[in-house]
Amino acid sequence: MPYFSYSGYDKRGKNTKGTIEASSSMQAVERLTERGIVVVDVAAIEKKQSKAKIKVLSLESHIFFCRSLASYLKSGLPLADSLKIMVKQARDKHMRPALEKLLAEVEGGRKFHTALAESGAFRESLWRVAESGEQSGSLISVLEEAAEQFKLEDGLRRKIRGAMIYPIVMIVVGVGVVSFMLTYVVPKISELFEDMHQTLPLPTRMLIAMSNFLSSYGLWIILAILIFILYMKRKGKKISAPFMRGISEQLNLALVMSHISTLLRSGIPLVQALRMASSMDMHSQRWLDCAEMVKTGHRFDRALEKVGFAEETVAVIRVGEMGGELAQALSNVSDQCREMAQARMERVSTLMEPILVLGLGVSVGFIVLAILTPVFDLAGIVK
Numbered sequence: 001m002p003y004f005s006y007s008g009y010d011k012r013g014k015n016t017k018g019t020i021e022a023s024s025s026m027q028a029v030e031r032l033t034e035r036g037i038v039v040v041d042v043a044a045i046e047k048k049q050s051k052a053k054i055k056v057l058s059l060e061s062h063i064f065f066c067r068s069l070a071s072y073l074k075s076g077l078p079l080a081d082s083l084k085i086m087v088k089q090a091r092d093k094h095m096r097p098a099l100e101k102l103l104a105e106v107e108g109g110r111k112f113h114t115a116l117a118e119s120g121a122f123r124e125s126l127w128r129v130a131e132s133g134e135q136s137g138s139l140i141s142v143l144e145e146a147a148e149q150f151k152l153e154d155g156l157r158r159k160i161r162g163a164m165i166y167p168i169v170m171i172v173v174g175v176g177v178v179s180f181m182l183t184y185v186v187p188k189i190s191e192l193f194e195d196m197h198q199t200l201p202l203p204t205r206m207l208i209a210m211s212n213f214l215s216s217y218g219l220w221i222i223l224a225i226l227i228f229i230l231y232m233k234r235k236g237k238k239i240s241a242p243f244m245r246g247i248s249e250q251l252n253l254a255l256v257m258s259h260i261s262t263l264l265r266s267g268i269p270l271v272q273a274l275r276m277a278s279s280m281d282m283h284s285q286r287w288l289d290c291a292e293m294v295k296t297g298h299r300f301d302r303a304l305e306k307v308g309f310a311e312e313t314v315a316v317i318r319v320g321e322m323g324g325e326l327a328q329a330l331s332n333v334s335d336q337c338r339e340m341a342q343a344r345m346e347r348v349s350t351l352m353e354p355i356l357v358l359g360l361g362v363s364v365g366f367i368v369l370a371i372l373t374p375v376f377d378l379a380g381i382v383k
Contacts, residue, residue, distance in 0.1 A: 003110070004028040008039040019045060019109040057121050059154040061095045066126070066147035073140050080107050094121070112139070125149075125259060128276050129266045138266070145262045152258060156251050156338070159345065166349065170356040178363050183218065186211040189371055200374055207370035247348070250341035253313075256281050258334035264327040271295045300326065 004025060007017045016037060022028035025042050032039050057065070068089070072082035083103040090096040098121035105115035113131035116122045126146055133142030190208045200208070256277050263273035271291045278287035286307040293303035301318035305311075313333055320329020 003045045003108075004042050005045055006032060006037075006039055006042045008032065008037045008041070010038075011036040021110070021114075055094050055121070056123065057092075057095055057098060059150050059157070061092055062123065062126060062150045063147050063154065065095070065099075065122075066143045066150065070140050070143035070147065073143075079112060098122070125263075125276060128268070129263060133266060142266050145265065149259055149262050153255055156255065156341075159342065160247075160251070167352045167356060170353075170360065174356070174360040174363065177360070178367070179214065179218070181364075181367050182207075182211045182214050186367070186371070187215065201370070203366065203370040204374050207367060247341050247344045250337045250344070252281050252283075254334045254337035254341065256287065257330045257337065261327045261330035261334065264330070270300060270326070 003019050003021050005017070005019050006028065007015070010016045020028050020031060022031060025044065028042050029039050032042075065086070068086055069082055072085060073079065077085075080103065083099060083106060087096065087099045087103055090099050098119055101119050101121075102115050105118065106112060110118075111131075111134065113127045113134055116127035116130055117124075129142050129146055130139065133139035186207055190211065259277045260270075260273050263276060264270065268276070271294050274287050274291035274294065278284040278291075281287060289307050290300070290303040293306065294300055298306075299318075300321055301314050304317060305314045316333050316336075317326070317329050320326045320332070
């Protein structure tokens with residue numbers, strides 16, 4: 001909806017200026033007249049397109065924003081004054097401009113959730129729950145719940161990264177060691193073997209063949225991998241290891257269920273909450289299908305059952321829905337999924353260490369065996 005700047009006189013006869021949101025200039029005049037303002041001039045505000053691309057703030061910035069703003073509002077400060085303080089406190093190079101723009105919009109008469117949405121720096125889930133909080137008069141509690149939700153998501157991401165650090169380091173070291181030996185050490189030794197004019201053992205011939213292949217096509221393989229990663233990133237697709245798919249599914253389900261629970265507690269209807277939370281899941285269509293079925297009169301548990309959710313998940317939600325505690329049931333499912341994902345991560349990380357060490361040992365052992373076997377044969381011939 002467009003905004004209009006106006007000037008006129010209030011009930012006391014004083015000059016007044018400002019902005020108002022309306023569908024047309026006529027509606028703007030009508031709304032101002034209802035406030036007791038005698039309108040002198042009304043003009044549409046032209047939106048200036050910003051050349052700089054606005055980056056969505058990180059989860060840490062979202063947590064700081066929600067907690068700080070809720071704290072200031074709870075202490076009795078007006079929204080604009082709270083934002084002014086936060087602008088002074090902001091040290092992040094992306095957050096400060098976003099807060100300054102948000103403050104300017106709020107001081108210009110924009111509603112808080114509208115300013116959040118149009119800033120482009122905040123997640124849709126945040127300005128959606130902020131809209132609900134403004135309408136219900138519970139903005140402070142909504143911001144506190146949003147902060148907890150973002151903290152939960154950030155914690156899960158950190159756990160995944162922590163569980164993957166050791167395997168990634170081991171893989172990089174192993175690939176580096178083997179690649180160095182195949183591209184630098186083995187070619188020098190193979191020249192010595194060629195001068196011997198002896199039939200080499202099978203492991204040695206295999207090693208020399210791998211070394212020649214890597215020397216000829218190694219750079220092309222690396223280039224192809226980089227192009228594939230860039231392509232997947234550009235398409236917005238994530239690359240995950242097969243053993244992480246089950247864990248990722250449980251974590252995604254935990255986040256979506258928890259977020260739907262937060263939205264329901266904020267007063268947002270179930271259909272709208274499902275549509276809003278769908279963007280958090282890689283399989284967003286299943287939540288949109290659920291929303292359509294609920295909209296047409298299906299119970300939520302039946303909709304989940306039809307799109308293929310597990311029976312234990314559906315059973316918990318069925319009990320909560322029939323008892324009028326759907327938000328709590330969703331929160332319980334979220335906790336269960338999170339515990340299952342954490343248990344799987346611990347098992348994977350426990351098994352990954354010996355498997356990687358064994359793989360690296362076998363690779364290096366094969367290279368050493370392939371190099372030393374013809375050397376031992378040569379020593380036997382000399383004797």
